[in-house]
Amino acid sequence: MAAHSPHLLPDHACLIVHGSDRPGIVAAVSALITRNQGNIVAFDQYSDDPTGGAYFQRVVFHRPDLAAALPAIEADLARTLEGSDLAWTITDQSVPKRMAILASKQDHCLLDLLWRHRRGDLPVTIPMVVSNHTTAAEDVRSFGVPFFHVPSTPGPDKSASEAEILKLLAGNVDFVVLARYMQILSSDFLQKLEVPVINIHHSFLPAFIGAEPYKKAKDRGVKLIGATSHYVTDDLDEGPIIDQDTIRVTHADSVSELARRGADVERQVLSRAVLWHAQDRVIRHGNHTIVF
Incomplete structure (x- = not known):
């Protein structure tokens, strides 16, 4: 039987965002996580050109009762990023x-x-x-x-x-x-x-x-x-x-x-x-x- 992996994190989500770089992406994502009662525990980003280049972001955040909250978070993401070319995925880090x-x-x-x-x-x-x-x-x-x-x-x-x-x-x-x-x-x-x-x-x-x-x-x-x-x-x-x-x-x-x-x-x-x-x-x- 396999041992439990320490990489499986209960009530943690990983959010990936990527698209064209522009001002305000970090602020928008951070505000979204905060209003959904999440606490950011890891944040990585990269832009190949700050004036409209390709932008990539990975955020891991903790949110109590994440599984129940995920549908509301996903709906909020869709509303927040609507009209932009930013693509996103969010995954429950407790699910292998x-x-x-x-x-x-x-x-x-x-x-x-x-x-x-x-x-x-x-x-x-x-x-x-x-x-x-x-x-x-x-x-x-x-x-x-x-x-x-x-x-x-x-x-x-x-x-x-x-x-x-x-x-x-x-x-x-x-x-x-x-x-x-x-x-x-x-x-x-x-x-x-x-x-x-x-x-x-x-x-x-x-x-x-x-x-x-x-x-x-x-x-x-x-x-x-x-x-x-x-x-x-x-x-x-x-x-x-x-x-x-x-x-x-x-x-x-x-x-x-x-x-x-x-x-x-x-x-x-x-x-x-x-x-x-x-x-x-x-x-x-x-x-x-x-x-x-």
């Missing part, structure tokens, strides 16, 4: 997001997420793990998480297997994590899924694409290896980046050592990206992100 995991044979990211979830490090529930291989089935079930095997359809047309995965995910998850899932998701799948998808990959791309990237990196004599986590879009491995990290390596490191150390970075980067997404810290803007 439902995170499904897609995996293949490599299990280091999968098992790391399951372990962190069991410790309470991630404010999520994990309704299922879906894999195109069965190698991790028993490990997944040992965490008390349902495991589903959906083999990948042979050949370039993956529509049959994607349809099976969609049946499992549709309406049951708030976001999906690709924990080294070694299949390319089609545009049709992403459109029908309608929830964010987070991916992890080594940061060699596009320098060492294809199989055996660490062997190619060793042959090239790289001095840094790392990992990138990003949102999945129609453009393969080019979606908005959430987090990245690197470590130094030397000529003396073997291919297996590079792969082992690379796996460590992948786990850390993916877990941070998942945590930040689950905490509503990431705002997508075009093909990049603002992470508070």
Whole structure:
């Protein structure tokens, strides 16, 4: 059984506001929270140009009996921001997001997420793990998480297997994590899924694409290896980046050592990206992100 996550905050709401910058946004939002008996406990903002540029704001506030008050707060937000181009979302920070995991044979990211979830490090529930291989089935079930095997359809047309995965995910998850899932998701799948998808990959791309990237990196004599986590879009491995990290390596490191150390970075980067997404810290803007 998973431990309670300290990131789940009773009677706390997270309000995200973004749009064109103009005077008075902070004052309007602060006044709204105050008149709805809220107390601001965290406030972050960023503007790329104070004279009409893009503006981003994340506010966390405490309000007793938040669940009962949320409909009135949402109605007040709609009235207050009506007529502006400011978009907003508000979430109850005591409610964990439902995170499904897609995996293949490599299990280091999968098992790391399951372990962190069991410790309470991630404010999520994990309704299922879906894999195109069965190698991790028993490990997944040992965490008390349902495991589903959906083999990948042979050949370039993956529509049959994607349809099976969609049946499992549709309406049951708030976001999906690709924990080294070694299949390319089609545009049709992403459109029908309608929830964010987070991916992890080594940061060699596009320098060492294809199989055996660490062997190619060793042959090239790289001095840094790392990992990138990003949102999945129609453009393969080019979606908005959430987090990245690197470590130094030397000529003396073997291919297996590079792969082992690379796996460590992948786990850390993916877990941070998942945590930040689950905490509503990431705002997508075009093909990049603002992470508070």
